[in-house]
Amino acid sequence: MKKTVSFFLFLFILFLPFQVFAERRVPILVYHWIDEYTGVGPKDLYVMPKNFAEQMKYLRDQGFTLLTFERWQDIDKVNKPIFITFDDGYKDNLNVLAIFEKLQSDSFKPAGTIFVISDFIGRSNRLSRADLKKLSDSGLFSIQSHTATHPNLTKITNYSFELKESKEKIQNITGKPVIALAYPYGSYNDKVIAETKKYYSFGITTIPKLYSKQGIKDENYLIPRIYINYSTSLKEFANMVGE
Ligand SMILES: [Zn+2]
Incomplete structure (x- = not known):
């Protein structure tokens, strides 16, 4: 009996640190424009294609696994x-497709999620329906929702239009499920989360930290993200994502 107890105590001590530190910290990065800065919009929301390509090469060389929200359950199964x-949904996200296609190999599969504003599809500097279909069909992108018109969701009442109709419109274009919503301006409250839950499995914020599973209420509707900016150096990028 005593032996059994000490054996289990031994196991407990052996695995205690593992349990404590096993929770993965997952970087979820957010970009906007992937282009040279043209003077339109805030410069910090641009990342030059050259820098973006360097960042993706870094992830490849460091053995990261690029995931989309369809593979959420794989967080605990894959390396980094x-x-x-x-x-x-800016038009220049097509630059990402070119970069991803260049980096794609047997050992590295790029993957990105584009949160598109469904009513803005096809506007002059935005991705068109054909672009979205092409990105989706490449197998390198998941096209998800950023609402219909980009309102502050804490200040509206027409949730069905902004959340449900935008989801359906995007699904009709790609023929694939839309399961994640990025809250415009990162704005949400309890009501927004309750409405989002009706149509989506994930609600994405801009709380600036790495994701780690905490077991808190509505966790999948409070997913944090880290901004990558125009001035983010490769060294800073490496620090953000972890070695
Ligand atoms: Zn936005």
Whole structure:
């Protein structure tokens, strides 16, 4: 009996640190424009294609696994999980496709999530329906929702239009499920989360930290993200994502 107890005590001590530190810290990065800065919009929301390509090469060389939200459950199964996301559906996200296609190999599969504003699809500097279909069909992108018109969701009442109709419109274009919503301006409250839950499995914020599972209420509707900026150096990028 005593032996059994000490054996279990031994096991407990052996695995205690593992249990405590096993929770993965997952970087979920957010980008907007992937282009040279053209003077339109805030410069810090641009990342030059050259810098973006360097960052993706870094992730490849460091053995990261690029995931999309369809593979959320794989966080605990893959080596160094990371999510690359793009908000607002700018036309220049096609530059990402070119970079991803160049980096794609047997040992490295790029993957990105584009959060598109469904009513803005096809506007002059935004991705068109054909672009979205092409990105989705490449197998390198998941196209998800950033609402219909980019309102502050804490200040509206037409949730069905902003959340449900935007989801359906995007699904009709790609033929694939839309399961994640990025809150415009990162704004949410209890009501927004309750409405989001009706149509989505994930609600994405801009709380600036790495994700780690805490077991808190509505955790999947409070997913944090880290901004990558125009001036983010490769060294800073490496520090953000972890070695
Ligand atoms: Zn936005």
